[in-house]
Amino acid sequence: MMRPIILVTNDDGVDAKGITFLTEIMRSFGDVVVVAPKEVMSGMGHAVTVKSPLRVKRITREDGFEKYSCNGTPVDSVKLAEQVILRKKPDLLVSGINHGSNSAVNILYSGTMAAVIEGSISGIPSVGFSLTDFSPNADFSSCEQYIRTIVENVLNEGLPRGICLNVNIPAIPGDEIKGIMVCKQGNGQWAEEFDERKDPRNRDYYWLTGVFRSFENGNDTDEWALANKYVSVVPVHYDLTAHNELSTIKKWKLNAQ
């Protein structure tokens, strides 16, 4: 049986601890090609690079394992991997392990999940993994068994066209994790976002920061799952249509009678 070709990417940069950990796991599932930003690209969302040229650098090449960096975003990395490096679709795309949660609305700001969504737009079964610990030295060891379980299921079952997975793992000791929960995107919002300072010339500047506030969430959301020691798995699509609201907006007076 052919080994699957597995593309590994992230938004924390090609040398981050999370992608190194994920790469080692994926090497037991197939032939791995790592293509990731050379620099940290957290918070880049679905950004693509159109104003400057992209470069690709080969870092290592050995049997069943290749590693490249690029000067672009996570989404650029996926496009370059498919169209310039592999010149075909990989059989699976995994992104992460992100240093920090991508639950709830954080999926929108996440370069890790943007790479996953880009993969699914392109028809590649794609999964993003995040650990709820922002530290560069986060301990990823509890992630391994859940990553293996989910990857085995994706390779066996496939994913429906246009559907990808957003997996978040609580940063708690592995024996405290209760299991995997398939759930919805939770509700929440960032608050108190700017740290306002003055530079030595007395001019204002602002650091984007803040705290994430989880709203009231039912027991079927990723926020609830993580707070209750479960690994959350949200099936994600890229149809942003609010289908339930179509009939309401159609009643508006939009066309002259």
Next chain:
Amino acid sequence: MMRPIILVTNDDGVDAKGITFLTEIMRSFGDVVVVAPKEVMSGMGHAVTVKSPLRVKRITREDGFEKYSCNGTPVDSVKLAEQVILRKKPDLLVSGINHGSNSAVNILYSGTMAAVIEGSISGIPSVGFSLTDFSPNADFSSCEQYIRTIVENVLNEGLPRGICLNVNIPAIPGDEIKGIMVCKQGNGQWAEEFDERKDPRNRDYYWLTGVFRSFENGNDTDEWALANKYVSVVPVHYDLTAHNELSTIKKWKLNAQ
């Protein structure tokens, strides 16, 4: 009656023709505050700036009209507008007029629509306008009546919490436009995306480019509407959960028996 406070932003930069045109229209609806990136930020998606400090520059201030630029992305602009410049929520956010279509999956890459989605996360009624002409000198005159109609409806009817609108206007003579159609996000994908070149030192580099291919689309999608000379209005939400797939993924063998 109080005039509404209207935040105007975009991703083509604070001096683009599209935002200037939109600002003039909005001044008849309320007190306008423009906060937009100083540079072109096309393709920035939902990116936020976390690695460098943000700066805000006041450009003009007159009765009922203020204009600021920032060194960040469209989403940064919305956050700065609400939390640093206005220090309260505006009554309405409009973004655009984008130079180029944001129909179908282009909503994901669009800074214009990311600003709109950010507004709706924050609870602000928010609408994005795009004209299907990428030219910096695009003729926006046919947009005015449709913008007015949609803004009147949003101010009168409000928008449900978490719902914003993605409005695309076909770049055809105004008298050929057939009306406004409320519809779904269409299907399509970018193809042949890289222009591969060699620099003077014979090293490879890549420009992201390509062509957008619209897939088979039913007559209830934005792609169909635009191709058939309608203004498309898609109600958009930021819940990316693929609700229809939850039951399928729940059947997977994710937890040891």
